[in-house]
Amino acid sequence: MTDRYAVIGNPIEQSKSPLIHNAFAQVTGQDMAYTKLLGPLGGFAASVDAFRAAGGRGMNVTAPFKLDAFAYASDLAPSAQMAGAVNAMKFEGGKVYAENFDGVGLVRDVVHNLACPLKGRRVLVLGAGGATRGALLPLLAQGPAELVIVNRNLAKAQALLELARQHPGAAVPVRALNYADLNGDAFDVVFNATSASLTAQDLPIPTSVFAHGCLAYDLTYGKGLTPFLQRARQAGVTRLADGVGMLAEQAAEAFAWWRGVRPDTREVIVCLTVPLV
Numbered sequence: 641m642t643d644r645y646a647v648i649g650n651p652i653e654q655s656k657s658p659l660i661h662n663a664f665a666q667v668t669g670q671d672m673a674y675t676k677l678l679g680p681l682g683g684f685a686a687s688v689d690a691f692r693a694a695g696g697r698g699m700n701v702t703a704p705f706k707l708d709a710f711a712y713a714s715d716l717a718p719s720a721q722m723a724g725a726v727n728a729m730k731f732e733g734g735k736v737y738a739e740n741f742d743g744v745g746l747v748r749d750v751v752h753n754l755a756c757p758l759k760g761r762r763v764l765v766l767g768a769g770g771a772t773r774g775a776l777l778p779l780l781a782q783g784p785a786e787l788v789i790v791n792r793n794l795a796k797a798q799a800l801l802e803l804a805r806q807h808p809g810a811a812v813p814v815r816a817l818n819y820a821d822l823n824g825d826a827f828d829v830v831f832n833a834t835s836a837s838l839t840a841q842d843l844p845i846p847t848s849v850f851a852h853g854c855l856a857y858d859l860t861y862g863k864g865l866t867p868f869l870q871r872a873r874q875a876g877v878t879r880l881a882d883g884v885g886m887l888a889e890q891a892a893e894a895f896a897w898w899r900g901v902r903p904d905t906r907e908v909i910v911c912l913t914v915p916l917v
């Protein structure tokens with residue numbers, strides 16, 4: 641029998657997950673169907689209950705339900721606990737196993753697809769919201785020389801600092817700064833994990849943050865040359881990336897977790913790439 645999976649969100653029309661997972665299923669020969677599910681606001685649990693009752697095997701979770709999924713899960717993986725949010729669920733008997741693959745997807749894209757090792761590198765992360773929280777441990781696990789988190793609201797960056805210090809990888813020096821404190825420091829990898837690119841907002845970063853040969857990576861997907869990437873390019877950065885690879889890699893992690901086979905992401909990344917212009 642064909643196994644059923646879905647992505648739940650509201651809105652959901654924009655989701656690329658069905659395209660990605662159905663492509664993965666085809667190339668790996670898995671007998672599964674993956675669809676979109678519009679969850680009514682306030683009706684997350686009832687929607688997931690109904691999907692499970694109809695034989696659903698697993699789900700991806702997108703906005704605004706990642707915290708609802710966190711509450712719904714019976715078994716939270718450390719990645720979900722650390723991120724404080726869930727983006728993938730697996731249903732087995734009465735159990736709801738929950739993961740968050742965004743951070744590991746990001747790291748795999750950077751290290752494997754973009755061939756940019758993070759070990760020993762100076763890493764700057766802009767933003768201290770959910771995206772940064774999810775990426776924190778996988779980034780630290782790579783052993784960068786240092787990790788700096790910059791946020792408008794410094795208290796939020798400091799809270800992440802505390803979280804980082806309680807976990808493995810605690811040997812990596814981690815600092816929390818305001819944008820105004822950035823002058824002078826240069827970094828090998830600069831991640832934009834703010835939501836500013838969604839609304840084409842610029843960030844007050846000095847060009848000096850981009851070290852020679854730096855990778856500038858915007859976690860947002862499909863917005864072309866965002867103000868952040870534009871700024872990096874103006875500063876002479878030639879290695880620019882958006883979140884398309886992260887999107888594909890977090891999906892591949894979920895697919896492997898559900899099906900026991902890891903799909904190659906190259907074709908999906910090529911198909912979904914929006915030029916950075």
Ligand code: ATR
Pocket residue numbers: 766767768769770771772791792793796833834835836841842843
């Ligand atoms: P997400 O889950 O996408 O990370 P979030 O938790 O709402 O979303 O976090 C959004 C992040 O983007 C925050 O770090 C926010 O900064 P503040 O905490 O200071 O509000 C950051 N952000 C959004 N718009 C920004 C802008 N125009 N300039 C700087 N930071 C911005």
